[in-house]
Amino acid sequence: MLLRLRTGLAGLDYDAILGIAKELGYEHRFLDEARTLLELRGQPRAGARGRLEENAAVAQVLDSSDAPELHERRGRPDTLVRVRAAAFGRSQASLIAGPCAVESSERLFEIADAVRAAGATLLRGGAFKPRSSPHSFQGLGTEALAWLDEARARTGLGVVTEVLDPRDVDRVAVVTDVFQIGSRSMGYAPLLQEVARVGKPVLLKRGMAATAREFLLAAEYVLAAGNEQVLLCERGIRGFDNTTRNVLDVGAVAWLKKHTHLPVVVDPSHAAGRADLVPALARAGIAAGADGLIVEVHPRPCEARSDGAQAVSYADIARIAAEARAILALDGRTLSSLQGPAPTPGTATDDNRRAPRKEPACDVR
Amino acid sequence: MLLRLRTGLAGLDYDAILGIAKELGYEHRFLDEARTLLELRGQPRAGARGRLEENAAVAQVLDSSDAPELHERRGRPDTLVRVRAAAFGRSQASLIAGPCAVESSERLFEIADAVRAAGATLLRGGAFKPRSSPHSFQGLGTEALAWLDEARARTGLGVVTEVLDPRDVDRVAVVTDVFQIGSRSMGYAPLLQEVARVGKPVLLKRGMAATAREFLLAAEYVLAAGNEQVLLCERGIRGFDNTTRNVLDVGAVAWLKKHTHLPVVVDPSHAAGRADLVPALARAGIAAGADGLIVEVHPRPCEARSDGAQAVSYADIARIAAEARAILALDGRTLSSLQGPAPTPGTATDDNRRAPRKEPACDVR
Amino acid sequence: MLLRLRTGLAGLDYDAILGIAKELGYEHRFLDEARTLLELRGQPRAGARGRLEENAAVAQVLDSSDAPELHERRGRPDTLVRVRAAAFGRSQASLIAGPCAVESSERLFEIADAVRAAGATLLRGGAFKPRSSPHSFQGLGTEALAWLDEARARTGLGVVTEVLDPRDVDRVAVVTDVFQIGSRSMGYAPLLQEVARVGKPVLLKRGMAATAREFLLAAEYVLAAGNEQVLLCERGIRGFDNTTRNVLDVGAVAWLKKHTHLPVVVDPSHAAGRADLVPALARAGIAAGADGLIVEVHPRPCEARSDGAQAVSYADIARIAAEARAILALDGRTLSSLQGPAPTPGTATDDNRRAPRKEPACDVR
């Protein structure tokens, strides 16, 4: 450990920081005469970095090599997260697709069939929706969970759904295969701790103004509870230009792949905020190294109760999957797939795709 | 209501949006031949704007004058929020001060005495701390709540403390005079709804990447539950320059004072992230029109368990109060104050301020 | 000097950085075994920091105390910049006001009279306008310069006008008292160097995404040419929320006042982008410590050829000056003023202000 201290500390301030170092089991020495460079030696201790850097005497942690954090790669291979037919990490990637919110059983089942046919292995769909306004649609809750359960039984797709309230964790756990933590909740410790406890995989969305380090520290809450099944999801950060809803931070994707052993998933839908740009952002995410995609799909966006403008069509999700497969193949990676026909022959989708549309899709695409 | 629709909508898309309009009780007509300008007429309905603007067919709400939202000023005078000796709004402003986190009863009582002497009417102090890292200090919880209760009894200061978990609302409600909602939790509906239910005032911090409208919609969650006692707290937004921790958005303060009837409080401590800039930001906030300040104070920052670098000294908090009073006086406003001596003569503070310091304060200030 | 080097440098990389250190006249030693902490000792040399930190082997400059830069305060009092009746720095502040662009001689003279009456000592007005679109009004150029010259003769106000092209510096120099460098040109070295050469004061606007350090380094171009008459102008930085045009960075104002000896001016007009918020931002800027204001004024914003939406009325500029005076007085500062009546009794303004308006001002205010 190498710390840079603030200049002009008083004796009591040195006592404070050296007291913490001692408590953590470190020996110390100062490297410079001005006593601003403090070297600590001892056994590596997880959590030590956090304890030290929160102290006001510490200006910066210059070297944390023996204060490891659980998310750090430090030579580890990718953590492989497997969920039913899906796998994320190493040479495997997966496609998660579905509606923003679960709106009705019929629509959910139709979309599930379509995304399965396109190549998804996991079905997303919101039962509890985090919304900016109290007057907006908040999700159908328990009823939606039941339909997700049924959709899984019909298609074999695993279920990814958001949990918003720590008090809902247990009932969501009954149904979901992967807990989604939304970007608004990324840094929300009570929820992270509650979800971590269950032991199921967690898809953690990056907060829209979270640094890469803050994102990893949120993951650390799950890891610290003994659950290593974390999928980091880059979904665009807030920028100054509203041409797109958010800015997909492909540099963070590339950096995360180097810095952590956890798999990274890209959400091109929330990044773009408009369906016509989603395929390009999906390709960019995979090309930057992502281990998967999570994409919003809706056959009639103007009937969607939330985020319709960014939902892609059945044709587009099939194209997104095909393009992902092709880019993955360039470096020997594959997109996971469900083998054989769907458990339930819900072929509405295929009919739908073959039938000529009577009306053009609305141009929010 | 005047809506701009996307171009190229299909017949079913028009059906969808006109169906919602009808359901909300509006008559409609299109103003242009291309059917992109949709005028709706009817009785004003709270929540209508949210229902309409979440539909993918709607590109923009051009005029929402008959879809009022509860936070909108629309000619209303300031909502005056009174908490014990403090008042926020109209011609009154108040100072909230105290430690970032409650660390011990002794330190809390000492700080409480000091900020009371300086001119604060409310005491802040965290029992539950939202932290980026699971390895950082998370607050002392219930024990801290008890000390806050005791500090109030000793000083007459009202208590402002953060609640983080919806499951903690009831036990925090027993002690606190004002619920603080932290910036990480601003958009977190389960907590907002739970807190709103109690009926006590809510100090709602702006999320670090929340737009002014998103901030007001978070407040709308509390207002929609029938609780009008909301203090909007601008605490700095995330910027690209780490010279300061955040960027105090004084433009938003000025805009909020025009656009909403709710009082606005400025937090110069989190905006600056460094004690030496806090007095200037406090002045700027009041000058921009804020109805109060919330400031972190600590006698020995390097012993603080969180955010020490931004905690000001006892001398500084007294100066901040004096400067606020002077600027408020320029437009006929006053800073609320506690009358008479403190219930308990905890005069450690004054002694402390009079005694020569043996060592200089650490220069994190 | 204390540098942190990257880890894993090769022998040739050490040769490169140590070669530069030697060339700059520094002795070196490494403080740690891993050779990442490089201490350099020698005579302070301006410019050394730049040479060292641009090298790829250098991760960070930890201490630059003996590589001074010309803008740094290092205990110096404020540089006082005097321009005719205006003064910026120490206990003096000044108001610069006028139209965004010079549009006609009549309007310019009318506005000049009005801002003089309100309390301005310098007149702003653009002859060369930096515009986003080639199809927008680019300014009247030389003709406008002549009118500015005449306005000065009539009112005694000094002239502040932007120079955009290095080839225009000499002809602008004939007329202007202060060169304005726009935020788009802040980091544009050829212009900074050309302007610095003339020796007249320079009002340097911060680039909309420039860090405080980049801002100071732009000033350093002028200082390095031997011209110390630099006014740093904070005019709002680009943010994610278009409620206001930009975000006035009052934290940077406060930081700059500590870190540099150069005076700081605030431009509330470009920060707000809307006239109704300009007075509040003007107050906030002065309260944060600014040594002056530059404000756009127009009697009929909808006739303005640029930036009309942010131009304040004659009544508002008088109010802004009065409020600035009151806040300045709180810490013993004063707003500079022109003594006595205007050289030319151009009293159209006063008539205008007294006469009842036949029509209300347009509500872009």
Place this chain on the structure above:
Amino acid sequence: MLLRLRTGLAGLDYDAILGIAKELGYEHRFLDEARTLLELRGQPRAGARGRLEENAAVAQVLDSSDAPELHERRGRPDTLVRVRAAAFGRSQASLIAGPCAVESSERLFEIADAVRAAGATLLRGGAFKPRSSPHSFQGLGTEALAWLDEARARTGLGVVTEVLDPRDVDRVAVVTDVFQIGSRSMGYAPLLQEVARVGKPVLLKRGMAATAREFLLAAEYVLAAGNEQVLLCERGIRGFDNTTRNVLDVGAVAWLKKHTHLPVVVDPSHAAGRADLVPALARAGIAAGADGLIVEVHPRPCEARSDGAQAVSYADIARIAAEARAILALDGRTLSSLQGPAPTPGTATDDNRRAPRKEPACDVR
């Protein structure tokens, strides 16, 4: 044209805006009773949008379909920009590579050979460097231009170099095949106008806080002068997280490909700011639809006089070209290439690549 006007305009304000509309040759009518929706009909006129939207009475341009701007696609195929063996647009993409700054003839020629071997068709290299600090290396100027000329003669690579000062345009024009406009100069009209006049292709870098529209309006300066040979270069925008130097805005790349007929080039080097992430960002840029890449290359980054930390090795540039080719092939696009051996057999590069390195590269990569 459909304009939304501000509410509460006075009669004179309507006169102002209707006067401009008439002057532009438009007929007008109001669509609503409140006279806020103003429809203009007439012959399409380039530049009309700019004239109208700069007026303070105009809140927003809702429909600009008959006020075309020159950069708009409006059904046009890609403008194909050809420079020697390079081509950008339609199904062709090209690689521009070379050092940040030209440092010596030997190094330049060595790098030119290496990037040619890797697959570049254009050589980048700065003779005039825009630098944050006046104390930093400003480029070798005319001497560097001569070496670039010689490098072209030796390798057949076209030359891309930045011009910074409008007064340098003519002497740069003698040597360069493509004028580079740096991100600091993007919105700098005098330079854009001067460069446009020459008629050679212009590589226009996006300003680090420019919106996509502002970027296109900067291009419009060149187009409006009759020069259609503009390459739009996305090089990362400023973000809040310094994990990477900038945030590569792949969403803007995708949007630009839809919205304009001009080709788009991605600069992964300035986006990443660190060599280890450059290949991933190069892939992401191509996958998002870019028509080319511009990449900084240096064999010994720690000897580079600027931006060494983001310069990739010879091995990396070859890999970047190969990966770009593979991704381009997925949608039938190709990377342009120089046929046959280099005019001058400068095979130092190949030797260099084959020879075992005596020392590892410095880890700034």
